[in-house]
Amino acid sequence: MQDGHRAAPRESIAAWTKRCYFAGRAVMDLALRPFDLGSTQWFVLRVLVTDGPSMQRDLVDRLQVERSTMSGIVAALLRKGLVKQVTDKADQRRKLLQITRAGAKLWAELPDLTFIHSMAFDGVRASDVAIAIRVLQTATERLEDHLQQGGNT
Numbered sequence: 001m002q003d004g005h006r007a008a009p010r011e012s013i014a015a016w017t018k019r020c021y022f023a024g025r026a027v028m029d030l031a032l033r034p035f036d037l038g039s040t041q042w043f044v045l046r047v048l049v050t051d052g053p054s055m056q057r058d059l060v061d062r063l064q065v066e067r068s069t070m071s072g073i074v075a076a077l078l079r080k081g082l083v084k085q086v087t088d089k090a091d092q093r094r095k096l097l098q099i100t101r102a103g104a105k106l107w108a109e110l111p112d113l114t115f116i117h118s119m120a121f122d123g124v125r126a127s128d129v130a131i132a133i134r135v136l137q138t139a140t141e142r143l144e145d146h147l148q149q150g151g152n153t
Contacts, residue, residue, distance in 0.1 A: 017136065020120070027116050035110060036080070040065060040073050042110070045099065048083060049107050053096035055088075082106060 028039045037045075043063050047054055054062075060070045074097060077083040082103035088094035099107070121129055 013135075013139075024116055024120065027119065028113060031111050031113060031116075035106065037106075037110075038073075040069070041077055041082075042113075044073060044077060044097075045082065045103060045107055048097060048099040049104065053086065053098040055094060055096055059097070077103070 025039050028042070032039065032042055040063065044059055047059060047062065056070060056074055057067075059074075060067050063070070065073075074083065077097075078085070080102075081100055083097050084100050085095045086098050088096050
């Protein structure tokens with residue numbers, strides 16, 4: 001009889017997905033360390049550079065982090081002068097985060113992190129990567145649908 005409360009074995013897809021994610025983030029953090037940036041700070045800057053000003057709560061949803069985590073990240077970026085808060089012209093009560101000149105300058109100096117993808121997947125057939133993406137996407141969608149329906153088993 002199988003125990004439903006035991007942790008997933010080390011060989012499970014969940015375990016390998018988690019290990020790959022953490023290994024990728026560790027490589028990313030190592031590359032960003034000389035710039036005094038963490039990976040989530042990098043993601044916030046990336047959104048602001050590519051998409052423009054954003055509300056902090058939108059970043060919480062987009063980057064899938066806790067509100068308190070995002071508050072600390074934003075506070076650090078504000079302290080470093082890399083982002084600033086500006087009043088939303090459409091709604092004066094809302095504050096938007098915007099990249100500063102110093103933030104844009106730092107962004108231009110940061111290393112291209114696509115090397116992480118190359119490091120992980122060079123030599124792996126594109127069809128195998130596509131299958132992995134499709135499997136993880138399907139699993140994620142199913143789990144998120146389950147949560148949206150109340151999470152009852």
